[in-house]
Amino acid sequence: MSGTLVVGQSGGSTATLSNTLAGVLAAALQSGAVDRMYGMCNGIEGLLHERFVDLSNTPARLLDALRQTPSAALGSCRYGLTESDAERALDVLKAHDVRYFIYIGGNGSALTVQAVNRWAQTSGYDLHAIAVPKTIDNDLWGTDHTPGYGSAARFAALAALDGGSDSWALRTHDHVKILETFGRNTGWVTAATALAKREEADPPHLIYVPERPLTQERFLREVQAAYDRFGYVHVAVCEGLRRPDGELLFASNRLVDRDAFGRGQLGGVSTLLAELVASELGLKSRTDKPGTMQRACMSLASSVDLEESYRVGKAAVDAAVSGATAKMITLEREPGPEYAVTTGLIAVDDVAGKERPLPDAYLNETGNYVTTAFLDYVRPLIGAPLPEYVRLGTPTVSKQA
Amino acid sequence: MSGTLVVGQSGGSTATLSNTLAGVLAAALQSGAVDRMYGMCNGIEGLLHERFVDLSNTPARLLDALRQTPSAALGSCRYGLTESDAERALDVLKAHDVRYFIYIGGNGSALTVQAVNRWAQTSGYDLHAIAVPKTIDNDLWGTDHTPGYGSAARFAALAALDGGSDSWALRTHDHVKILETFGRNTGWVTAATALAKREEADPPHLIYVPERPLTQERFLREVQAAYDRFGYVHVAVCEGLRRPDGELLFASNRLVDRDAFGRGQLGGVSTLLAELVASELGLKSRTDKPGTMQRACMSLASSVDLEESYRVGKAAVDAAVSGATAKMITLEREPGPEYAVTTGLIAVDDVAGKERPLPDAYLNETGNYVTTAFLDYVRPLIGAPLPEYVRLGTPTVSKQA
Numbered sequence: 020m021s022g023t024l025v026v027g028q029s030g031g032s033t034a035t036l037s038n039t040l041a042g043v044l045a046a047a048l049q050s051g052a053v054d055r056m057y058g059m060c061n062g063i064e065g066l067l068h069e070r071f072v073d074l075s076n077t078p079a080r081l082l083d084a085l086r087q088t089p090s091a092a093l094g095s096c097r098y099g100l101t102e103s104d105a106e107r108a109l110d111v112l113k114a115h116d117v118r119y120f121i122y123i124g125g126n127g128s129a130l131t132v133q134a135v136n137r138w139a140q141t142s143g144y145d146l147h148a149i150a151v152p153k154t155i156d157n158d159l160w161g162t163d164h165t166p167g168y169g170s171a172a173r174f175a176a177l178a179a180l181d182g183g184s185d186s187w188a189l190r191t192h193d194h195v196k197i198l199e200t201f202g203r204n205t206g207w208v209t210a211a212t213a214l215a216k217r218e219e220a221d222p223p224h225l226i227y228v229p230e231r232p233l234t235q236e237r238f239l240r241e242v243q244a245a246y247d248r249f250g251y252v253h254v255a256v257c258e259g260l261r262r263p264d265g266e267l268l269f270a271s272n273r274l275v276d277r278d279a280f281g282r283g284q285l286g287g288v289s290t291l292l293a294e295l296v297a298s299e300l301g302l303k304s305r306t307d308k309p310g311t312m313q314r315a316c317m318s319l320a321s322s323v324d325l326e327e328s329y330r331v332g333k334a335a336v337d338a339a340v341s342g343a344t345a346k347m348i349t350l351e352r353e354p355g356p357e358y359a360v361t362t363g364l365i366a367v368d369d370v371a372g373k374e375r376p377l378p379d380a381y382l383n384e385t386g387n388y389v390t391t392a393f394l395d396y397v398r399p400l401i402g403a404p405l406p407e408y409v410r411l412g413t414p415t416v417s418k419q420a
Numbered sequence: 421m422s423g424t425l426v427v428g429q430s431g432g433s434t435a436t437l438s439n440t441l442a443g444v445l446a447a448a449l450q451s452g453a454v455d456r457m458y459g460m461c462n463g464i465e466g467l468l469h470e471r472f473v474d475l476s477n478t479p480a481r482l483l484d485a486l487r488q489t490p491s492a493a494l495g496s497c498r499y500g501l502t503e504s505d506a507e508r509a510l511d512v513l514k515a516h517d518v519r520y521f522i523y524i525g526g527n528g529s530a531l532t533v534q535a536v537n538r539w540a541q542t543s544g545y546d547l548h549a550i551a552v553p554k555t556i557d558n559d560l561w562g563t564d565h566t567p568g569y570g571s572a573a574r575f576a577a578l579a580a581l582d583g584g585s586d587s588w589a590l591r592t593h594d595h596v597k598i599l600e601t602f603g604r605n606t607g608w609v610t611a612a613t614a615l616a617k618r619e620e621a622d623p624p625h626l627i628y629v630p631e632r633p634l635t636q637e638r639f640l641r642e643v644q645a646a647y648d649r650f651g652y653v654h655v656a657v658c659e660g661l662r663r664p665d666g667e668l669l670f671a672s673n674r675l676v677d678r679d680a681f682g683r684g685q686l687g688g689v690s691t692l693l694a695e696l697v698a699s700e701l702g703l704k705s706r707t708d709k710p711g712t713m714q715r716a717c718m719s720l721a722s723s724v725d726l727e728e729s730y731r732v733g734k735a736a737v738d739a740a741v742s743g744a745t746a747k748m749i750t751l752e753r754e755p756g757p758e759y760a761v762t763t764g765l766i767a768v769d770d771v772a773g774k775e776r777p778l779p780d781a782y783l784n785e786t787g788n789y790v791t792t793a794f795l796d797y798v799r800p801l802i803g804a805p806l807p808e809y810v811r812l813g814t815p816t817v818s819k820q821a
Contacts, residue, residue, distance in 0.1 A: 032586040037810070058812050061592050071817035081810065088809040089582055091589035098592075107821075114821035181490055181716040185433040188492035191462050191499075196712065290688060310708030311597065315582040317807060319719055406718060408489040409438070409482065411459055416472035420508075420515035 020145060021052045022118030024336070025066065026074075027059035028091035028153075029098075029124035029131065031201075032311065033167025034174075034320040035328035036153045037092040039123050041085040042332020043151070044077050052340040053119065062096035062124070063131050067104060069111050086329065089317035100131055105138045112139065112146060119147050119339040123332070125154035125165070129347055129371035136345040136367070147339040150347035150367050151331050155314045157207035158374045161365035162349035166331050167314070169324030169400035172211030174313045175200050175255070176405055179212035182307050183222025183253045184408055190251035194302035195242060196222075199289035201313060202257040204229050205376050208313065211397050212255035213389045214405060222253030230376045231386030232263040238292065239299050241387055246302060260288055268292075321402035327360060334362040358399035421546060422453045423519030425737070426467065427475075428460035429492035429554070430499075430525035430532065432602075433712065434568025435575075435721040436729035437554045438493040440524050442486040443733020444552070445478050453741040454520065463497035463525070464532050468505060470512050487730065490718035501532055506539045513540070513547060520548050520740040524733070526555035526566070530748055530772035537746040537768070548740040551748035551768050552732050556715045558608035559775045562766035563750035567732050568715070570725030570801035573612035575714045576601050576656070577806055580613035583708050584623025584654045585809055591652035595703035596643060597623075600690035602714060603658040605630050606777050609714065612798050613656035614790045615806060623654030631777045632787030633664040639693065640700050642788055647703060661689055669693075722803035728761060735763040759800035 026043045028036055040058070047053040058072040059065035072093065085092055100108070112120070112135075122132050132150040139146035152159050155171035178198055186196045200209045206228020213226060224245040227233055245252045260268040269291045289306040296304040331348045338346060346364040353359040381393035427444045429437055441459070448454040459473040460466035473494065486493055501509070513521070513536075523533050533551040540547035553560050556572035579599055587597045601610045607629020614627060625646040628634055646653045661669040670692045694705040732749045739747060747765040754760040782794035 028589070032589055034582075057817055060813060060815055064592060065815075069817075069819045069821055070815040072812045072814065073816045074812070084808070084810045087807055088585070090585040090809075092810045093812050094591070095589040096592050097590070110821040115817070177717065177719055178713050181435075181718060182712045184489075184491040185712040185716040188429070188433055188496040189498070190495070191465060191497050198711075287691060290691060305711065306709070307711030307713055308707070308709040309711075309713060310599075310706065311583045311586040312579050312708055312710060315586040316578065317582060317809075318578055406488055407485075408491075408718075409485045409493045411473045411475070411494050412461060413473065414461055414466075414471040415474045416458055416470075416516070418470045420470055420511040 020118055021054050022116045023055040023057060024053045024119035024121065025057045025059055025071070025117050026121040027062040027065060027123065028093050028095050029062035029122060029128040030095060030154065032090035032095065032315045033153055033155050034089040034170040034315060034317050035167055035324050036090065036123060037085045037088040038325050038328040039151055039153060039166060039332035040092060041082045042329040043121050043336055044074055045082055046333040046336035048077065050336060050340050057115065058093045061094035062098065063100060064096040064098045066111055067107055087317065089315045097127070099127065100134045108135060109138055109142055109144060113144060118145060121149050121151060121335050121339060123151040123153045125156065126159055126370060126372055126374060129367045133345065133367045133371045147342065147344040149335045149339045149343060151335045152347060155208060156202060156205060158205045160370050160373050160375045161347065163352040163360065164350060164400055166324060166328035168207060169321035169402065170319070171208050171313055172397055173321045173401035174309070174316050174319050175208050175211045176214035176401060177319055178307060178309055178313070179215035179223045179253065179255055180405055183215055186222055186251055186253045187410065192303070193305050194246060195252045195254065195296050195304040197289040197292050197304060197306045198223070198253070198255045199258055199306060199308040200255065202229065203259045204374055206230055206257045207377060209255050209257040210377060210381065210389045210393055213394060214397065214401065220249050223255040224249060224252050225254045225387050226389060227254070227256045227260055227387060228377060228382070229257055229259040229261050231382060232261050233268055234262060235268070235295060239295065242296060243300055256289055256292060258288055321400060323400055323402045331362060338364055421519055422455050423517045424456040424458060425454045425520035425522065426458045426460055426472070426518050427522040428463040428466060428524065429494050429496050430463035430523060430529040431496060431555065433491035433496065433716045434554055434556050435490040435571040435716060435718050436568055436725050437491065437524060438486045438489040439726050439729040440552055440554060440567060440733035441493060442483045443730040444522050444737055445475055446483055447734040447737035449478065451737060451741050458516065459494045462495035463499065464501060465497040465499050467512055468508055487726070488718065490716045498528070500528065501535045509536060510539055510543055510545060514545060519546060522550050522552060522736050522740060524552040524554045526557065527560055527771060527773055527775060530768045534746065534768045534772045548743065548745040550736045550740045550744060552736045553748060556609060557603060557606060559606045561771050561774050561776045562748065564753040564761065565751060565801055567725060567729035569608060570722035570803065571720070572609050572714055573798055574722045574802035575710070575717050575720050576609050576612045577615035577802060578720060579708060579710055579714070580616035580624045580654065580656055581806055584616055587623055587652055587654045588811065593704065594706050595647060596653045596655065596697050596705040598690040598693050598705060598707045599624070599654070599656045600659055600707060600709040601656065603630065604660045605775055607631055607658045608778060610656050610658040611778060611782065611790045611794055614795060615798065615802065621650050624656040625650060625653050626655045626788050627790060628655070628657045628661055628788060629778060629783070630658055630660040630662050632783060633662050634669055635663060636669070636696060640696065643697060644701055657690055657693060659689055722801060724801055724803045732763060739765055
């Protein structure tokens with residue numbers, strides 16, 4: 020079957036999500052089944068408003084430029100489809116003879132693929148709808164990891180390494196630094212900060228993730244213990260830290276707002292923890308909160324992630340023109356000592372709207388650090404090894420005065 | 421005169437401050453006047469506590485490694501000398517036959533060089549004390565710019581470029597993003613975010629610096645106007661924003677603490693502004709606050725800054741062994757179309773404890789953006805040009821449904 024292919028980008032940015040778009044376009048250009056290629060402006064919102072960019076004659080230099088571009092070159096959205104959108108969506112798909120619907124996003128976007136596919140099937144319209152995974156959160160089931168995660172993990176590790184070197188240098192003055200990373204309900208990005216540590220005394224000293232409930236009391240106790248031991252403390256925390264009762268660690272966080280999927284917008288836990296450290300422990304504290312830079316910093320992207328993100332885009336087109344629908348592309352890690360992945364397919368029904376937390380095996384018993392198993396898992400995803408820095412912190416001259 | 425050279429690093433980190441240490445060591449190794457090279461652990465605190473690392477036989481591979489290391493490889497401090505330290509400082513200098521005192525730091529560190537030099541002269545002890553500029557703040561008088569600034573400016577520009585691409589992509593959902601950068605009293609780093617803009621509609625849309633007083637009312641008015649014009653707003657703010665009466669924009673900022681020079685530790689203005697935007701304008705707002713990463717991120721350092729930072733280290737040793745004392749190394753921009761600098765000397769008395777604000781010619785009349793003159797000034801300092809990204813935001817397909 021031949022027809023129009025539409026491609027859209029949805030949800031939060033990743034550094035590599037336009038590499039996936041480039042992969043989609045490159046494969047579609049080579050496919051005999053694709054008559055026209057349209058990009059949706061701002062994801063499914065673009066489809067509903069019929070805002071399309073014609074990419075049918077994408078020149079090679081545009082493909083190259085997309086591979087250098089972070090975030091969503093087509094624009095993104097956080098629109099959750101409802102049944103009232105069904106008629107309009109089908110009208111637009113039919114009017115443009117769309118037969119291939121490729122949607123690059125996370126678990127919210129998988130819901131979009133699920134809905135569009137269902138509406139097409141119900142109305143007897145022949146459509147192949149494929150989800151392409153993309154999220155720094157790494158919280159999708161059915162895939163070894165998500166495109167976008169490797170780059171965010173690399174960014175977080177570098178934030179801990181460089182921010183940690185700053186903490187070490189000024190340890191006689193600034194006592195505690197709290198690095199806040201993204202992660203609504205899962206700590207995958209925060210956990211990656213552990214890659215910065217080479218020796219026991221290196222930052223980060225503590226890592227807190229939503230998978231392990233935390234109390235303010237325990238946090239203060241563990242920060243004080245680390246300070247007593249190392250002389251300064253570098254802590255990595257996830258924005259979505261939770262108390263044992265499941266509520267956010269600071270229930271009164273005024274910045275919590277709701278997005279289209281009813282999820283609160285987080286951010287700010289580091290500031291509240293820093294205030295707590297200062298007032299309760301009397302230790303000078305600072306916060307680093309790189310925010311959206313951690314998901315959009317192209318200059319620090321993982322080479323492995325860039326390549327895999329391109330590859331899943333190509334795989335999505337191959338799957339669609341081969342007749343698959345309502346599937347998501349997966350990355351499957353090959354067994355063996357050398358890191359390698361193949362692509363696969365999983366039903367969107369099995370991933371849509373679901374979140375994969377860090378497994379127990381990746382977190383230590385105390386719930387304040389990761390395990391070697393996690394480090395082995397994440398290390399290949401960040402591309403080139405992290406740089407190594409010099410520390411000249413140990414006096415070697417005998418005292419004379 | 422021959423004797424021991426001591427070198428220390430002081431104040432906040434820069435990405436390139438250990439390049440300056442490498443320059444000092446490289447020049448000292450070549451100098452016939454230096455018998456021994458000692459590094460002070462944690463700056464002047466190391467001298468007072470006689471904590472020295474012997475670097476007399478620094479191998480070439482250590483010099484290379486220092487050039488890859490951000491922040492202070494020797495450790496830094498924020499200790500302000502007082503007259504009660506004079507006797508101890510002189511005892512230590514004399515006990516180790518220190519004749520060359522090289523101190524890498526900002527305007528606080530110039531005070532240290534001033535004091536040590538004065539104490540040596542008063543007691544008739546022959547000492548050559550040289551300050552080497554280092555601060556991301558770029559707020560030292562007498563030098564075209566400070567080593568460390570080019571890298572922080574590059575980081576800030578990339579934070580605006582990448583965070584801005586994220587804002588553009590999600591503009592239908594997240595309305596306002598506030599990027600907070602360092603700058604106690606001066607907006608040099610914040611101003612550099614303007615390098616991210618190519619076209620009028622590009623981020624950043626507004627830039628606020630302490631040199632131009634701001635009211636909450638004016639901020640809200642200008643954000644709303646930018647939102648009405650561009651459909652989303654990316655704002656760069658300096659942590660040290662001030663009201664017309666000279667007080668901090670949010671006087672009640674709970675994170676304000678005092679350092680050894682009596683200066684408040686800032687940070688958090690973006691969070692308070694974001695709350696204001698949400699509550700007063702009803703616009704969804706986010707904050708990016710990269711914190712210490714902006715001054716320590718080696719992977720994003722400016723190639724020009726790395727080279728100049730090494731060079732001022734060498735110049736400091738050359739000046740000291742040539743008999744100079746109580747001087748700071750300067751960078752002087754050569755006239756002409758091609759960017760080039762030479763090094764010079766200025767009396768520390770002329771720079772110590774003083775701050776250089778952004779000149780009027782670098783700020784627009786409204787006080788919410790920079791001028792072309794500033795862009796021309798800063799562009800050569802960040803090294804390689806910023807990357808260019810693709811945006812496919814304009815529909816080109818005619819509507820059919």
